[in-house]
Amino acid sequence: EQHKSWDSRPLVRYERIWLPVMLFRPILTSQKHFKAEGTDIILTTMPKSGTTWLKALTFSIANRNVFSIHQSPLLSYNPHTLVPFLEYTIYRDQDNPELENIPRPRIFSTHMPFKILPDSIRESECRIIYICRNPLDQFVSHYHFMLQNKIEKDAIPLELDEVFDMFCQGIQPFGPFWDHMLGYWNAHLKNPQKVLFLKYEDLKQDISSHIKKIAEFIGFPFSAEEENQGMIEQISRLCSFENLKNLEVNKSGYFIGSIKNSSFFRKGEVGDWVNHLTPAMAERVKNLTETKFQGSGLVFKM
Numbered sequence: 001e002q003h004k005s006w007d008s009r010p011l012v013r014y015e016r017i018w019l020p021v022m023l024f025r026p027i028l029t030s031q032k033h034f035k036a037e038g039t040d041i042i043l044t045t046m047p048k049s050g051t052t053w054l055k056a057l058t059f060s061i062a063n064r065n066v067f068s069i070h071q072s073p074l075l076s077y078n079p080h081t082l083v084p085f086l087e088y089t090i091y092r093d094q095d096n097p098e099l100e101n102i103p104r105p106r107i108f109s110t111h112m113p114f115k116i117l118p119d120s121i122r123e124s125e126c127r128i129i130y131i132c133r134n135p136l137d138q139f140v141s142h143y144h145f146m147l148q149n150k151i152e153k154d155a156i157p158l159e160l161d162e163v164f165d166m167f168c169q170g171i172q173p174f175g176p177f178w179d180h181m182l183g184y185w186n187a188h189l190k191n192p193q194k195v196l197f198l199k200y201e202d203l204k205q206d207i208s209s210h211i212k213k214i215a216e217f218i219g220f221p222f223s224a225e226e227e228n229q230g231m232i233e234q235i236s237r238l239c240s241f242e243n244l245k246n247l248e249v250n251k252s253g254y255f256i257g258s259i260k261n262s263s264f265f266r267k268g269e270v271g272d273w274v275n276h277l278t279p280a281m282a283e284r285v286k287n288l289t290e291t292k293f294q295g296s297g298l299v300f301k302m
């Protein structure tokens with residue numbers, strides 16, 4: 001089953017998930033070939049939910065004894081270069097990419113829902129960190145990303161109303177969003193040592209405690225000495241929206257194809273949806289989300 005995508009390219013339905021057709025082969029290849037190791041850290045998200053931020057944070061936390069903050073690779077490389085996606089980068093053109101020589105812990109990312117992750121990720125001791133975002137902001141962020149990155153020159157972007165309607169039907173890259181969130185939420189409830197479940201809004205509200213939480217989760221807790229030296233604040237500042245957005249590498253440069261690094265840094269706020277969606281649209285998403293999440297224990301402040 002196929003459906004036109006937001007940028008006029010098709011989405012294909014696989015295991016009840018809408019996947020961008022260009023990623024279908026890389027996803028199947030990574031399912032077949034990726035061998036997770038016990039020390040790996042896998043960052044998983046819906047697009048536009050805080051992936052870039054989580055990559056910068058996790059990379060900085062895990063490598064804080066390798067690079068000083070002032071010489072962080074984040075100053076010269078986009079977070080997506082330092083923490084590559086399985087489907088957009090690593091398995092994009094190759095069946096057996098060289099992953100042995102990457103320093104440990106290796107950090108990878110993917111937008112794949114929990115149920116289609118390569119088996120080795122679910123079965124090994126590796127850790128999964130999931131970040132999600134309230135669906136209204138995620139939708140608005142994705143819509144703008146799509147407008148900025150018309151991948152084919154003649155691709156005609158769909159109108160906001162039309163895209164919004166698809167979104168409410170669950171038709172969006174890696175959607176439906178509520179299935180994506182529930183998949184990781186249930187995995188987290190089953191094994192909290194395996195899956196850390198984060199929300200973008202919570203990180204915005206209190207970044208320090210989340211930096212500590214991530215560090216503990218991946219087995220690199222901060223020592224009292226590091227805390228006294230202000231290490232947590234330094235990482236928080238390095239990875240902040242303002243800092244990353246204004247770095248030369250993120251102002252220029254490309255992620256893949258014609259997708260600009262700068263398009264990963266738009267506003268970085270909570271609640272920007274009010275500037276783009278009507279109260280009726282918001283109500284529709286709130287009701288849908290409440291129904292879908294009923295009984296799960298998962299809630300969003302919207």
Ligand code: A3P
Binds near residue numbers: 240
């Ligand atoms: P907005 O479009 O609402 O500004 P992803 O990284 O998953 O693609 O998500 C992109 C969203 O995260 C964008 O949201 C972007 O501005 C925001 N973002 C990127 N880096 C961030 C950071 N360091 N801190 C907070 N938000 C950030």
